[in-house]
Amino acid sequence: MTLLEERPEAGEEAVETIWRDAPGLAGFFSTVDHKRIGMRYIYTAFVFFFVAGLQALVMRAQLTTAEADVVSPEVYNQLFTMHGTMMIFLFNTPVLAGFGNYILPLQLGTRDMAFPRLNAFSYWVFLLSGIFMISSLLIGKQPDGGWFAYVPLTEKAYSPGINMDFWGLGVAFAGISTTVGAVNFIVTTFKMRAPGMTVDRLPMFVWSILSMAFMVIFAVPAVTVASLLLEADRLFGTAFYNAEQGGSPLLYQHLFWFWGHPEVYILFVPATGMISMIIPVFARRPLAGYTWAAASLIAIGFISFGVWVHHMFATGLPALAMSFFSAASLIIAIPSGVLFFCWIATMWRGRVEWTTPMLFALGFMLIFLLGGITGVMVAVLPFDWQVHDSYFVVAHFHYVLNGAVVFPIFGALYFWLPKMTGRMLDERMGRWSFWTMFVGFNLAFFPMHILGFLGMPRRMYTYPGGLGWEALNVIITVGSAMFGLGTLLTVVAVVRSRTGGKPAGPNPWRADSLEWATASSPPPHYNFEAIPIVSGRHPLWEDEPVRDAESGDDSATRAYGPEGAVRRETPVTTGLDADPEETMTIPGETYVPFVLALGLAVIFVGLLVEATLVGIVGLVLAAAGLVTWGWRTEADLK
Amino acid sequence: MTAGRRHRTAALAAAAVALVTVGCGGDPPSALNPQGPQAERIADVWWLMFAMATAVYVVVAGLIIAAAMRGRRAPEGEARPSRITDSSFIWVGGVIAPALILGVLAVVTVDSTNDLRRAEPGALRIEVTGYRWWWDVRYPDHGVVTANEIHIPAGRPVEMGLRSADVIHSFWVPELAGKVDQVPGQRNVIRLQADKPGTYRGFCAEFCGLQHAKMQYLVIADSPADFTRWITRRQRPPGGPASEEAALGQVVFNRSTCGACHSVRGTAATGTSAPDLSDFGSRTTIGAVSMENNRVNLAEWIRNPHESKPGNLMPPTYLPPEELDALVAYLESLE
Amino acid sequence: MTLAAAEAVTEPSRSREAKGRSIAWWGMAVLIATEAMIFATLLSSYVFVRAASKEWPLGHIEPPELGLIWFFTAILLGSSGPMFFAEHGIKKGNQARLRLGLALVSIMGASFLGFLVYEYHELEFGIRDNAYGSLFYAITGLHGAHVAGGLLMIGMLQIKAWLGRFSAERHETVAVIGMYWHFVDVVWIFVFSTLYLSVHVS
Numbered sequence A: 001m002t003l004l005e006e007r008p009e010a011g012e013e014a015v016e017t018i019w020r021d022a023p024g025l026a027g028f029f030s031t032v033d034h035k036r037i038g039m040r041y042i043y044t045a046f047v048f049f050f051v052a053g054l055q056a057l058v059m060r061a062q063l064t065t066a067e068a069d070v071v072s073p074e075v076y077n078q079l080f081t082m083h084g085t086m087m088i089f090l091f092n093t094p095v096l097a098g099f100g101n102y103i104l105p106l107q108l109g110t111r112d113m114a115f116p117r118l119n120a121f122s123y124w125v126f127l128l129s130g131i132f133m134i135s136s137l138l139i140g141k142q143p144d145g146g147w148f149a150y151v152p153l154t155e156k157a158y159s160p161g162i163n164m165d166f167w168g169l170g171v172a173f174a175g176i177s178t179t180v181g182a183v184n185f186i187v188t189t190f191k192m193r194a195p196g197m198t199v200d201r202l203p204m205f206v207w208s209i210l211s212m213a214f215m216v217i218f219a220v221p222a223v224t225v226a227s228l229l230l231e232a233d234r235l236f237g238t239a240f241y242n243a244e245q246g247g248s249p250l251l252y253q254h255l256f257w258f259w260g261h262p263e264v265y266i267l268f269v270p271a272t273g274m275i276s277m278i279i280p281v282f283a284r285r286p287l288a289g290y291t292w293a294a295a296s297l298i299a300i301g302f303i304s305f306g307v308w309v310h311h312m313f314a315t316g317l318p319a320l321a322m323s324f325f326s327a328a329s330l331i332i333a334i335p336s337g338v339l340f341f342c343w344i345a346t347m348w349r350g351r352v353e354w355t356t357p358m359l360f361a362l363g364f365m366l367i368f369l370l371g372g373i374t375g376v377m378v379a380v381l382p383f384d385w386q387v388h389d390s391y392f393v394v395a396h397f398h399y400v401l402n403g404a405v406v407f408p409i410f411g412a413l414y415f416w417l418p419k420m421t422g423r424m425l426d427e428r429m430g431r432w433s434f435w436t437m438f439v440g441f442n443l444a445f446f447p448m449h450i451l452g453f454l455g456m457p458r459r460m461y462t463y464p465g466g467l468g469w470e471a472l473n474v475i476i477t478v479g480s481a482m483f484g485l486g487t488l489l490t491v492v493a494v495v496r497s498r499t500g501g502k503p504a505g506p507n508p509w510r511a512d513s514l515e516w517a518t519a520s521s522p523p524p525h526y527n528f529e530a531i532p533i534v535s536g537r538h539p540l541w542e543d544e545p546v547r548d549a550e551s552g553d554d555s556a557t558r559a560y561g562p563e564g565a566v567r568r569e570t571p572v573t574t575g576l577d578a579d580p581e582e583t584m585t586i587p588g589e590t591y592v593p594f595v596l597a598l599g600l601a602v603i604f605v606g607l608l609v610e611a612t613l614v615g616i617v618g619l620v621l622a623a624a625g626l627v628t629w630g631w632r633t634e635a636d637l638k
Numbered sequence B: 001m002t003a004g005r006r007h008r009t010a011a012l013a014a015a016a017v018a019l020v021t022v023g024c025g026g027d028p029p030s031a032l033n034p035q036g037p038q039a040e041r042i043a044d045v046w047w048l049m050f051a052m053a054t055a056v057y058v059v060v061a062g063l064i065i066a067a068a069m070r071g072r073r074a075p076e077g078e079a080r081p082s083r084i085t086d087s088s089f090i091w092v093g094g095v096i097a098p099a100l101i102l103g104v105l106a107v108v109t110v111d112s113t114n115d116l117r118r119a120e121p122g123a124l125r126i127e128v129t130g131y132r133w134w135w136d137v138r139y140p141d142h143g144v145v146t147a148n149e150i151h152i153p154a155g156r157p158v159e160m161g162l163r164s165a166d167v168i169h170s171f172w173v174p175e176l177a178g179k180v181d182q183v184p185g186q187r188n189v190i191r192l193q194a195d196k197p198g199t200y201r202g203f204c205a206e207f208c209g210l211q212h213a214k215m216q217y218l219v220i221a222d223s224p225a226d227f228t229r230w231i232t233r234r235q236r237p238p239g240g241p242a243s244e245e246a247a248l249g250q251v252v253f254n255r256s257t258c259g260a261c262h263s264v265r266g267t268a269a270t271g272t273s274a275p276d277l278s279d280f281g282s283r284t285t286i287g288a289v290s291m292e293n294n295r296v297n298l299a300e301w302i303r304n305p306h307e308s309k310p311g312n313l314m315p316p317t318y319l320p321p322e323e324l325d326a327l328v329a330y331l332e333s334l335e
Numbered sequence C: 001m002t003l004a005a006a007e008a009v010t011e012p013s014r015s016r017e018a019k020g021r022s023i024a025w026w027g028m029a030v031l032i033a034t035e036a037m038i039f040a041t042l043l044s045s046y047v048f049v050r051a052a053s054k055e056w057p058l059g060h061i062e063p064p065e066l067g068l069i070w071f072f073t074a075i076l077l078g079s080s081g082p083m084f085f086a087e088h089g090i091k092k093g094n095q096a097r098l099r100l101g102l103a104l105v106s107i108m109g110a111s112f113l114g115f116l117v118y119e120y121h122e123l124e125f126g127i128r129d130n131a132y133g134s135l136f137y138a139i140t141g142l143h144g145a146h147v148a149g150g151l152l153m154i155g156m157l158q159i160k161a162w163l164g165r166f167s168a169e170r171h172e173t174v175a176v177i178g179m180y181w182h183f184v185d186v187v188w189i190f191v192f193s194t195l196y197l198s199v200h201v202s
């Protein structure tokens, strides 16, 4: 590969036109640009975050005083069920997918994902499944069986309303999006890398997305099966979970947690990936123990499949079996510890700049440390018998979910939004937001540990006075409001940056990875005019500037140079060494993914309202989408 | 199992007091104020872990903050030199130290699990079945049935069989033991013991629907003599109504639909879908510890149980005031 | 599932010297992994419920008969043969072999599906009777749905084959859908041994 000395300036305009989406709504529904899709993922997920957060605040209002009467028990049960469900399925999982979507192809040095239309499809499915679930709120019939919807409580006999159907069908529907997204991440990582981006040079964020995607592939089927069997029981009267007919309520729990446990690492691992990008940038040195850290992410992925029973320690399983899961749960602390010390070592021998993203990273570490330690505690079998299903567990999982996932996401906003929008976020606002969130967070969730010891079970819509729980609950509510306020400050910062933020320039943080190597912020449609050549783990920190690849004239290399950008092509490379292999044409705009997703949505609505006709309409729509997709692809490929 | 009790260090005890009294203004059913050997054992595990966790947190958080501060004093563009290499950080902090700590925890886990699962000879057997949203309590060796308030003899091990009649519930008395779920189609066992006479609050810990919050119960530990008295009184056939008013109340009870769901031993009321009322008068609470058992509350409960416990499975009953009073008198006379 | 197949068509002609597998192949491989997990989860559920039951099948249901199913198992597994035949044919640019192979696969797959429908008619228990019935129908039904999905994809291939859309250079779709078909065959081995054979060796 030789260096392209002079870029063909003439191509510039042609490139613009061939990549630009149709204006207005048409382009909105038909785009396959990973950057547009990624942004959408992030914005949509944040809408769900604020809805779920507001639900939490209503719960807190109800719990502030003993015997309060802010909401009825029905409503309270709906609130925590949908709060948990939305936070996990509609905020955390997709927002990370959104960052993955936007950042991953850039970090790999390619012009789009491996399956751009599938990418659009997975966004539409996410959006429609979110609307599907949240429509339960609009008709006042939100799911009310808890976010893990244990049977038999959620069977028709005990939950006759339509409420749980929103959950069962919605979860299966949303799972399609996650799965399809994971396929795309895996294939993109393996096959779409810039020359020289060998496996040992992948950015940590890519490693984390890869580990996440593999967990999705192997874990999500379990929750799909769990929720669909539940729906079969509910809608068609089957007997999967019915103990009287030979079924098993515990089967549901096994299926749910076989996904549920990996799921928490599906959320957590990409968050650590973000942290592992942010810390080195602001410590101004490469991540210490790169190989260790990458291996830890993979180890966490593996071990996560061997611990699900720790959510079922109280169900009366044989002690021996449980001890095994107890031990496996303890072992997972080691890869986490390794990650921790990679970060600490990086900072120790670096020179840390206290920017807002870095503050969030530091806050993340202090919070996750505590959440991880309480995780290790609840993995100790007898101790879990005391605190299981008490506020101690609520404290644990907010320290990890809200602390160890949401803090990195906020840090990532401050870190990457400048690349995505071209404008910086205000540092001062960022610091205010961070400190409000950090203090509010600890006020809100630390006292929950003590409440757990004091005997307060979770999911109580009210509690009697005189048990010593009141003062703590007041503190928790105050902290929650404060945390909420802190998140709003970031919203203000984002809005203000869109209108009056400082222009970011291509690489405001002097960062090392390829997303900062694009010519501008936001990056041009085609990401890279010429694919960059990677000669180290930190392309922008090498002594020499990043070189551009040049197109050859065979089918393997013809897309490397600006010629590829002009023709809407991107190179496909070999799995391990990222050698040139062939050329992929990036499909153009198409409505087909939207139509297919819409068809699926109609099918799910048909099931929900038990209307065969609606289901058939959906099937027809979906089939039309599929057939067109399969048939017309060559036309889209121009 | 008693060894750990005496060996608790003063420092930990002080921390315990601090922790327990943080949320003061009441008498919390605290897991850290153990009243029996099982809860004691778990509390011991906790205090050990608490000490280790504090140490880990202080050290690691200290390193994080130190690492983040350190470089600030270095001149621009340079890092502070350090003799500690990256890989020694990772090996010592990330692998060796955690492995040692986790090794200790693994031993503690196996050891305490074995202790807690061991069957004690001479245990009193009680069968507790969870219903939405109350508890059916039976003493199979004595033929006694009651509900929501479980009497046990202090100082004697108890083995409870746990079942569910509908959805999953979970049995938890924080001061006495950890929790065990009640799963339909399955009988689980929990072992516990109260060292001293007293009343210990219990909770349903698994979400079981609308009134999960008000599905509580009391474990009342009596002195052995009191317990014997309590249980033998319930083995005798109950006497007739004590007063004229109560006699009228019994008529009202039998005439209303109460008996379709409730039973009163030795009467025509033999329903099985609601708490046994044979000794209701001696209970201290109504509606699975929703409220105190007194005449006003009981009348209120019978008139409309949904006022205090919305959505529970007992229907309201409309009675003329004097009949209601009589019914209340009858129920309060049951012992 | 068909989605990946659809994506598969995006692949332009591959240069003959291409070393690795195509994107479409990778996409299908990952999707197959996830599908395999669905079957693994369901079969584990079956084993789990069975282990917890005193009798099996539940409710005095007769174990599924082993007569004809052997024959149709052989048919289904055998259909991988013509699939290979077709794939290798088109690699050499042989359109006739492609068309013939695909036709055979369709016929064999369809007859297996036909037998499944016939068996459903013959069975004396329903999906609502008890957990055994629910699991039996769910697992065989899901597999049947996969066979049906595969047949649809092969139908589409067939049409494209007759239109001459494939050639020695352009045949990745055939390979990818072929891989899916082989997967459906292999899964049947597990379904068959768990649902049919294992019930006879108690």
Ligand code: HEA
Pocket (backbone or CB within 6 Å): A264, A265, A267, A268, A310, A311, A329, A330, A332, A333, A336, A337, A338, A340, A368, A369, A371, A372, A373, A375, A376, A378, A379, A380, A384, A387, A388, A389, A393, A396, A397, A400, A401, A404, A405, B056, B060, B093, B094, B097, B098, B099, B101, B102
């Ligand atoms: C992002 C999400 C996330 C993460 C990362 C974790 C991390 C861990 N979790 Fe957590 N967990 C949840 C989300 C998460 N969890 C949720 C949502 C639930 C409840 C679901 C519900 O019931 O609704 C739950 C519940 C839960 C339970 C069940 C509790 C119960 O219901 O009774 C258990 C039990 O073992 C557990 C264990 C662990 C362990 C061992 C870790 C470990 O991975 C932690 C490892 C990390 C560290 C330990 C810190 C760093 C390490 C060092 C600095 C080295 C030195 C440290 C030591 C040697 C201790 N978790």
Ligand code: HEA
Pocket (backbone or CB within 6 Å): A049, A050, A052, A053, A054, A056, A057, A059, A060, A080, A081, A083, A084, A085, A087, A088, A092, A146, A147, A148, A394, A398, A401, A402, A405, A406, A444, A457, A458, A459, A460, A461, A480, A481, A482, A483, A484, A485, A487, A488
């Ligand atoms: C990522 C996951 C996530 C996140 C981020 C959160 C965030 C929060 N959670 Fe969540 N929570 C769960 C996941 C999560 N939770 C899960 C899985 C459960 C279990 C559910 C179950 O049992 O089924 C749960 C359960 C749960 C409970 C237990 C309910 C019960 O058992 O009865 C409580 C109680 O306090 C709670 C509180 C909060 C609060 C106060 C926040 C806050 O951090 C929220 C902050 C956000 C906002 C406040 C919104 C933004 C602010 C505004 C729109 C402005 C308005 C505000 C002001 C002006 C003050 N959560």
Ligand code: CUA
Pocket (backbone or CB within 6 Å): B130, B133, B168, B169, B170, B204, B205, B206, B207, B208, B209, B212, B213, B215
């Ligand atoms: Cu019974 Cu909760």
Ligand SMILES: [Cu+2]
Pocket (backbone or CB within 6 Å): A260, A261, A264, A307, A308, A310, A311
């Ligand atoms: Cu877990």
